[in-house]
Amino acid sequence: MSIIIKTAEDIEKMRVVGQLAAEQLRMIASHIKPGVTTNELNDICHEYTINTQDATPAPLNYHGFPKSICTSVNHQVCHGIPSDKKLKNGDIVNIDVTLIKDGYHGDTSKMFFVGEPSILAQRLCRISRECLRIGIEMVKPGIYLGDIGHAIQQHAETNNCSVVREYCGHGIGKGFHEEPQVLHYGSRGTGAILEPGMIFTIEPMLNAGKRQVKLLPDEWTVITKDRSLSAQWEHTILVTDDGHEVLTRLPGDDI
Ligand code: MF3
Ligand code: CO
Ligand code: CO
Numbered sequence: 001m002s003i004i005i006k007t008a009e010d011i012e013k014m015r016v017v018g019q020l021a022a023e024q025l026r027m028i029a030s031h032i033k034p035g036v037t038t039n040e041l042n043d044i045c046h047e048y049t050i051n052t053q054d055a056t057p058a059p060l061n062y063h064g065f066p067k068s069i070c071t072s073v074n075h076q077v078c079h080g081i082p083s084d085k086k087l088k089n090g091d092i093v094n095i096d097v098t099l100i101k102d103g104y105h106g107d108t109s110k111m112f113f114v115g116e117p118s119i120l121a122q123r124l125c126r127i128s129r130e131c132l133r134i135g136i137e138m139v140k141p142g143i144y145l146g147d148i149g150h151a152i153q154q155h156a157e158t159n160n161c162s163v164v165r166e167y168c169g170h171g172i173g174k175g176f177h178e179e180p181q182v183l184h185y186g187s188r189g190t191g192a193i194l195e196p197g198m199i200f201t202i203e204p205m206l207n208a209g210k211r212q213v214k215l216l217p218d219e220w221t222v223i224t225k226d227r228s229l230s231a232q233w234e235h236t237i238l239v240t241d242d243g244h245e246v247l248t249r250l251p252g253d254d255i
Contacts, residue, residue: 017106018247042082089115108248146190162211203234
């Protein structure tokens, strides 16, 4: 097994699905407010994916996942299953969407505020977003994956946040999760060397408390062991000849 270098045709299709995934996150933003359930958000995304975007929600039935998006609230780290529980003022929620269009995957997630979260919650969301940005800006041919992980870990820990180690970014294309694993911690000069045509996600998960996590009995939802808040941002990124292209970033967006 090795890292798939994408062809020009693959890349064009990854651009298309990447933009669809980003547009879906932009679409759902206005629905996120106190009183809405994560199931309602799931249903809106599901319907939009199929009927408006003529695409397929990749999470649905993926290794048995029961819904079309992941919704991870407050101390939930990732892979939260949409439910009938209502969002309330002060919550932070990660919405993670992955679409399949023409056989290719686009994967992106971001944090949303429900009403007005605490200063601590807002800060955690900002630091985790900065970690994603720092990782993205390093991407170019010749650097090591470990350089990215190191920089992300450095920024998180300098700001008193911890980095989750059990889950990582991943290669993506015709497969949802391809090689390589993109760790959000580590040492410079380790791991794969980036080459033009690689496409992978960077999706750091940061906790306000300790880094340890726990899997709920539903076998999907990951939470922080100490119940501290957790935040995550994700983009799908192409390595170009001289740098990178963020396939899930919309024109004019700053992240
Ligand atoms: N979108 C997630 C990721 O970033 C994976 C979700 S898998 C699911 O890799 F089955 F939980 F949907
Ligand atoms: Co991903
Ligand atoms: Co994702």
